[in-house]
Amino acid sequence: MQSVMSSGPSLEADAVSILRSIIPGLESTKHKGQAGKIAVVGGCREYTGAPYFSAISALKIGADLSHVFCTKDAAPVIKSYSPELIVHPILEESYSIRDEEKSSIAAKVIAEVEKWMERFDCLVVGPGLGRDPFLLDCVSNIMKHARECNVPMVIDGDGLFLVTNSLDLVSGYPLAVLTPNVNEYKRLVQKVLNSEVNDQNGTDQLLSLAKGIGGVTVLRKGKSDFISDGKTACAVSIYGSPRRCGGQGDILSGSVAVFLSWARQCAAKGERSMNPTILGCVAGSALLRRAASLAFESKKRSTLTGDIIEYLGRSIQEICPV
Numbered sequence: 001m002q003s004v005m006s007s008g009p010s011l012e013a014d015a016v017s018i019l020r021s022i023i024p025g026l027e028s029t030k031h032k033g034q035a036g037k038i039a040v041v042g043g044c045r046e047y048t049g050a051p052y053f054s055a056i057s058a059l060k061i062g063a064d065l066s067h068v069f070c071t072k073d074a075a076p077v078i079k080s081y082s083p084e085l086i087v088h089p090i091l092e093e094s095y096s097i098r099d100e101e102k103s104s105i106a107a108k109v110i111a112e113v114e115k116w117m118e119r120f121d122c123l124v125v126g127p128g129l130g131r132d133p134f135l136l137d138c139v140s141n142i143m144k145h146a147r148e149c150n151v152p153m154v155i156d157g158d159g160l161f162l163v164t165n166s167l168d169l170v171s172g173y174p175l176a177v178l179t180p181n182v183n184e185y186k187r188l189v190q191k192v193l194n195s196e197v198n199d200q201n202g203t204d205q206l207l208s209l210a211k212g213i214g215g216v217t218v219l220r221k222g223k224s225d226f227i228s229d230g231k232t233a234c235a236v237s238i239y240g241s242p243r244r245c246g247g248q249g250d251i252l253s254g255s256v257a258v259f260l261s262w263a264r265q266c267a268a269k270g271e272r273s274m275n276p277t278i279l280g281c282v283a284g285s286a287l288l289r290r291a292a293s294l295a296f297e298s299k300k301r302s303t304l305t306g307d308i309i310e311y312l313g314r315s316i317q318e319i320c321p322v
């Protein structure tokens with residue numbers, strides 16, 4: 001059953017003001033890349049939709065470049081969805097390699113990603129990644145390297161499976177954002193707090209969870225989205241859509257990646273003092289929900305994730321017209 005977290009009205013974030021304050025202007029002096037370079041680590045033999053949804057959402061919101069690092073099988077499929085994405089077929093699952101090849105392949109994977117890492121404004125780790133142990137070992141190495149380079153990471157889907165079992169990957173890293181759905185949240189609470197999800201005290205539990213992982217930002221998805229970095233908590237409850245088709249969390253992960261990059265640019269200029277990861281989560285959640293609402297108005301019961309992506313542009317235009 002969908003959980004309902006009790007919350008006072010003061011928890012609701014002023015999402016529209018936040019969006020307006022962090023969306024950068026479109027100026028002719030800017031060069032390609034300044035509006036954001038995002039990379040999604042995800043996509044395997046089973047799942048090709050999730051990394052596509054995340055990466056294309058980043059572009060539709062306004063990022064300049066969107067990369068996908070996926071398995072060799074998934075790459076041609078993802079490329080065929082869109083020529084806009086830069087797709088790197090570097091990951092391997094255990095079924096496609098011999099044991100004696102593993103260490104050389106793992107070294108090749110990290111060497112490929114290292115070439116690009118410093119250029120990225122944010123990584124999204126997990127959409128459609130799968131749970132192959134060798135693949136997840138390689139992704140752990142990518143995350144360690146991202147952390148060394150101070151690149152923010154949005155962790156979702158199977159990335160959360162990895163992180164829940166290896167909390168050290170993100171623990172104490174203030175540029176990590178975890179975006180759990182109901183199941184993923186339950187597993188995190190059990191692992192970190194050694195307890196069950198408690199909706200009577202939902203805000204306190206979320207604060208404790210974020211604090212327990214050393215001040216990472218957690219966006220708990222649900223009827224309302226609740227966000228905390230262990231110090232503050234807020235909510236986004238803007239009306240979205242009653243359709244629960246798969247893939248909406250993937251749009252969210254790509255959106256949060258872009259908005260947190262923009263919020264960090266504002267923070268660097270001294271324009272905003274609030275934690276940029278919180279600002280990114282509020283903005284991403286609000287925009288996805290608005291787009292879902294517009295898509296549902298038009299498509300009703302047949303609303304799919306692709307329809308919601310088509311409304312990202314109109315939603316952002318309504319809030320911040322160009």
Ligand SMILES: NC(=O)C1=CN([C@@H]2O[C@H](COP(=O)(O)OP(=O)(O)OC[C@H]3O[C@@H](n4cnc5c(N)ncnc54)[C@H](OP(=O)(O)O)[C@@H]3O)[C@@H](O)[C@H]2O)[C@@H](O)CC1
Nearest residue numbers: 001002047048049050127128129130157158182183246247
């Ligand atoms: N097109 C693609 O390529 C997509 C690929 N995706 C990728 O799939 C991978 C696994 O991610 P996931 O989200 O399917 O796994 P998880 O969270 O374990 O859920 C599994 C099951 O939990 C249940 N359940 C759900 N909500 C519930 C609720 N409120 N309360 C109670 N139960 C609830 C429900 O099970 P059921 O109703 O059948 O019992 C649901 O089926 C990951 O890589 C992700 O990125 C997706 O992004 C989608 C688009």
Ligand SMILES: Nc1ncnc2c1ncn2[C@@H]1O[C@H](COP(=O)(O)OP(=O)(O)OP(=O)(O)O)[C@@H](O)[C@H]1O
Nearest residue numbers: 181182221222223225240241246247248249250252
């Ligand atoms: N009951 C609900 N009512 C309204 N909006 C919801 C509800 N549940 C989730 N959402 C919205 O949908 C978005 C995706 O949440 P969801 O729980 O579906 O993620 P997910 O399971 O990871 O999705 P995905 O299928 O992409 O893996 C959230 O940002 C949230 O705003």
Ligand SMILES: [Mg+2]
Nearest residue numbers: 157181249250
């Ligand atoms: Mg998900």
